[in-house]
Amino acid sequence: MPPYDLVVVGAGPTGATVAETAARTRGWRVLVVERRSHVAGNCYDATYPGTELLWHCYGPHYLRFTRPGTMAYVGMFTEWLPGNYVVRAEVDGVLVPMPINLETIELLYGQAPLDETSARELIAQDIVATPEPTDSEQFILSRAGRRLYEKLYANYTRKQWGRSAAELDPSVCGRIPIRFDRNPYYVDSPYQVMPRDGYTALFDRMLRSSPNIETVTDVDWTADRIHGRAATVFCGPLDEYFGHRLGPLPWRSLRFETEVVDQPWYQPCVQVNYPGVEPYTRKVEVKHVTRQVSGRTVVVTEYPSDVGDPYYPVPMKESRARYERYRKLTVRERESRQVFFAGRLGTYRYINTDEAIERARALADRLA
Ligand SMILES: Cc1cc2nc3c(=O)[nH]c(=O)nc-3n(C[C@H](O)[C@H](O)[C@H](O)COP(=O)(O)OP(=O)(O)OC[C@H]3O[C@@H](n4cnc5c(N)ncnc54)[C@H](O)[C@@H]3O)c2cc1C
CATH class of the missing domain: 3.40.50.720 (NAD(P)-binding Rossmann-like Domain)
Incomplete structure (x- = not known):
């Protein structure tokens, strides 16, 4: 050489x-x-x-x-x-925005319309305050309350990491913001x-x-x-x-199941999260962001796993x-x-x- x-x-x-x-x-x-x-x-x-x-x-x-x-x-x-990064989570058959925003809170509490003050008052009743959270469960309970934690984080985190939120650093769930506005985009960056x-x-x-x-x-x-x-x-x-x-x-890994669907679109946005008891965590239809025009589409379902390439x-x-x-x-x-x-x-x-x-x-x- x-x-x-x-x-x-x-x-x-x-x-x-x-x-x-x-x-x-x-x-x-x-x-x-x-x-x-x-x-x-x-x-x-x-x-x-x-x-x-x-x-x-x-x-x-x-x-x-x-x-x-x-x-x-x-x-x-x-x-x-341009990025078009919109993510929703399927909760009890309803698609709610992720990260949590005012619309998520409206849909999961069945009360609308909300503004920042009324949304904060609503979730305050479910908050379990921990001044200095040491794990992800404490972190989300003290910021979003038990209802949102149970619906959006508890199962999802267990599936994603193979461990409960209580076993993981606060930063794991803390990476995802909680918003009191109507910003529908997945990330905050300009x-x-x-x-x-x-x-x-x-x-x-x-x-x-x-x-x-x-x-x-x-x-x-x-x-x-x-x-x-x-x-x-x-x-x-x-x-x-x-x-x-x-x-x-x-390391945590992922197994992907990929299918070609013979229709222009499969779901309304690039990513739908599944925070329920199903074994997968999300379905991704990347065509929403590549903006290709086609009568068919590719959908990938992700199953977290301890076996496989090192991912997280x-x-x-x-x-x-x-x-x-x-x-x-x-x-x-x-x-x-x-x-x-x-x-x-x-x-x-x-x-x-x-x-x-x-x-x-x-x-x-x-x-x-
Ligand atoms: C599931 C998943 C989703 C992600 N989504 C996003 C996202 O939405 N947005 C975002 O910004 N980032 C995302 N990331 C993060 C992104 O993938 C990383 O930031 C990026 O890949 C880091 O680049 P890297 O070069 O450090 O590592 P890698 O991309 O992992 O590249 C490392 C390379 O080294 C090679 N290699 C390793 N060992 C050897 C060896 N011994 N000899 C030769 N080659 C070797 C590997 O084969 C690999 O190709 C995601 C990551 C994962 C796992």
Whole structure:
């Protein structure tokens, strides 16, 4: 193998961004090693076999930016479609907005119209106050009350994580806002977009942006462990790098059931959550955001699972403690061999794609 200044493990958003930035700003020769047969990491999208429809193969990705500078950077490699991220939850046969907003409260309390004051008064009777919540159940009970917790969070959280909300950090359910207005959109960011030609095209363009970047797929880096002369950026699972020597870090995975439906639309918005007793958590019809025009549609049903690819780090005290022990090992790797751990898998944190890109750009700047 010819010598590379930088070796990047993983061609996902983190790896593609580090590689592009290092090649462009330093003129480094970069090798990107990806063990899947494609680039774009978990953002990978492709045409669903036998159709003309784009499909998000590892779960739907709703791109949002908090910083316009990050959006401008990614915009060098794609044009945008406006995001249309609307999510509803099916509760007792009725579709209610998620995150909770005034309409959700009206539908679940059977009282309308409500404004912020009357909605707050209504849920106040169900609130179980905990001044400093230490788990997700306490957090939601103290902010939204028992009725909304039981209807929207209790089962959903148990299915999603295989654990009750009482076993999970407050941040797990706290990530989803509770709104006292009528904002119907899933995320709060002012910049909600979808890459016009999809994510795979976007990250592929990043990786092809310089002749100094060489990308190989279907190669597991751990087989040969090639390092860069200046640095190696590892975007794979942290515990795997160290041969799981401190035990496995707990991950939650997903199983997808995909069907092609012979009708233009299957559901009224991109995502419908199922917080009831059914074994799945959500159904996704990504055509609502790709805006393809077709007489048929692809619907993906998600079943959370402990088995399968690592998707979500499980946010509990025990996993945080184990991660801390692994993190100490990463310091040694960095100091002795210039190995940097990055991204969703390498830092054992759930990060959105925009954050992954921001962190990757900052890392590339630090590598020198
Ligand atoms: C189900 C799900 C839904 C999501 N939805 C959203 C969303 O709506 N909006 C949003 O902004 N973000 C979303 N995300 C987060 C988003 O997927 C991540 O922010 C993003 O993928 C992080 O990029 P990454 O490059 O760090 O990791 P990844 O995309 O996971 O890429 C890592 C790559 O490294 C490769 N790799 C690992 N080990 C090795 C090895 N030993 N050798 C070679 N290659 C290796 C992997 O195959 C993978 O391709 C979602 C995540 C999940 C799991």
